[in-house]
Amino acid sequence: MLKIPYLDFTRLNKPYEAEMLMAYQHVFKNSWFILGKELALFEKEYADFNKIPYCVGVGNGLDALILSLKALGIGLNDEVIVPSNTYIASWLAVSYVGAIPIPVEPNPITNNIDPNKIEEKITSKTKAIMPVHLYGRICKMNEIMAIANKYELTIIEDNAQAQGAILNGKLAGTFGQINASSFYPGKNLGALGDAGAVTTDDIDLFEKVKLLRNYGSSVKYHNEIKGVNSRLDEMQAAFLRIKLRDLHQSNQERIRLAQVYRSFLENNEELTIPEILTNGEHVYHIFQIKTKQRDALKTYLDNLGIGTLIHYPIPPHLQPAYAELNYKKGDYPIAEEIANTTLSLPLFPGLLESEIEFICQSINNYFKF
Ligand SMILES: *Cc1c(COP(=O)(O)O)cnc(C)c1O
Numbered sequence: 001m002l003k004i005p006y007l008d009f010t011r012l013n014k015p016y017e018a019e020m021l022m023a024y025q026h027v028f029k030n031s032w033f034i035l036g037k038e039l040a041l042f043e044k045e046y047a048d049f050n051k052i053p054y055c056v057g058v059g060n061g062l063d064a065l066i067l068s069l070k071a072l073g074i075g076l077n078d079e080v081i082v083p084s085n086t087y088i089a090s091w092l093a094v095s096y097v098g099a100i101p102i103p104v105e106p107n108p109i110t111n112n113i114d115p116n117k118i119e120e121k122i123t124s125k126t127k128a129i130m131p132v133h134l135y136g137r138i139c140k141m142n143e144i145m146a147i148a149n150k151y152e153l154t155i156i157e158d159n160a161q162a163q164g165a166i167l168n169g170k171l172a173g174t175f176g177q178i179n180a181s182s183f184y185p186g187k188n189l190g191a192l193g194d195a196g197a198v199t200t201d202d203i204d205l206f207e208k209v210k211l212l213r214n215y216g217s218s219v220k221y222h223n224e225i226k227g228v229n230s231r232l233d234e235m236q237a238a239f240l241r242i243k244l245r246d247l248h249q250s251n252q253e254r255i256r257l258a259q260v261y262r263s264f265l266e267n268n269e270e271l272t273i274p275e276i277l278t279n280g281e282h283v284y285h286i287f288q289i290k291t292k293q294r295d296a297l298k299t300y301l302d303n304l305g306i307g308t309l310i311h312y313p314i315p316p317h318l319q320p321a322y323a324e325l326n327y328k329k330g331d332y333p334i335a336e337e338i339a340n341t342t343l344s345l346p347l348f349p350g351l352l353e354s355e356i357e358f359i360c361q362s363i364n365n366y367f368k369f
């Protein structure tokens with residue numbers, strides 16, 4: 001039986017193997033593992049890629065969000081507007097600094113935060129808006145920034161899923177005062193372990209995050225503030241530098257594969273497929289379809305050896321972790337509808353067109369199209 005994994009890391013990373021082995025030997029030989037040259041170079045190269053002045057490498061995407069919020073001074077009882085439809089990390093970061101996540105429903109077509117629903121949630125305690133560019137699709141940043149300007153709110157982008165995504169020529173992760181990214185292995189720019197980064201054009205925020213990630217210290221054993229340990233290590237930085245050089249190309253391959261999906265699925269009326277973004281580039285971290293028959297279709301595809309995932313089966317407001325906020329089923333119906341109907345199909349550089357054809361034929365057969 002043909003087996004198509006949801007994500008095949010062997011295929012994904014194979015093109016970089018020889019260079020990565022050399023990078024490993026280089027770091028091994030230098031024997032400098034934390035806060036060294038590879039990180040400094042990666043930070044410069046990631047900032048250059050994004051056309052933004054500053055980047056700070058940190059331990060992971062959640063820390064990138066937490067340290068961004070801390071650098072802004074957001075804390076106890078402040079309110080931060082977050083999407084109701086997101087990975088729970090976006091909410092957790094807000095909670096970890098003592099602030100309260102205030103959910104706003106997504107637009108059901110983009111799946112991203114609906115700018116028209118933000119203003120009604122703004123109170124005197126609101127400090128910031130955290131747009132999340134879910135599935136590789138950039139949020140409606142012009143509308144969101146206009147609201148932020150009107151109410152003097154800060155924007156922190158959660159750019160874990162959209163490295164390289166573009167809106168009107170500007171990259172995701174460069175709109176906010178400070179922005180967080182994750183290089184978790186499955187992300188568009190993925191390390192061989194945990195890693196993350198903060199990007200900003202504000203030198204004070206840059207300096208603050210640099211202190212925070214390293215025990216509040218810039219000179220060894222001199223601690224200016226109470227920081228944490230969240231550093232992007234030299235080995236991961238060296239691996240990321242290699243993959244960063246290919247990020248534009250690998251995003252283009254994702255876009256091409258998404259087009260192949262589109263050509264096979266666009267006539268299937270039982271499905272919703274991603275709407276084409278006309279004023280920028282959706283980088284397809286995930287190729288999402290939506291159908292009322294999601295669970296049965298997933299089982300059917302499982303039985304054919306086709307791997308799929310659900311992003312995400314339970315929205316944050318219904319997770320036991322957020323029981324304290326007393327939300328109940330029905331409070332955020334659009335996020336709940338997405339959770340009940342969404343299905344992510346395999347999409348990664350290295351996936352074959354013939355495999356996409358088989359996946360799509362299987363889906364169309366299921367619906368008798
Ligand atoms: C992956 C992800 C994160 C967290 O990144 P980690 O590196 O796993 O900590 C945050 N937000 C979103 C939307 C993500 O997809």
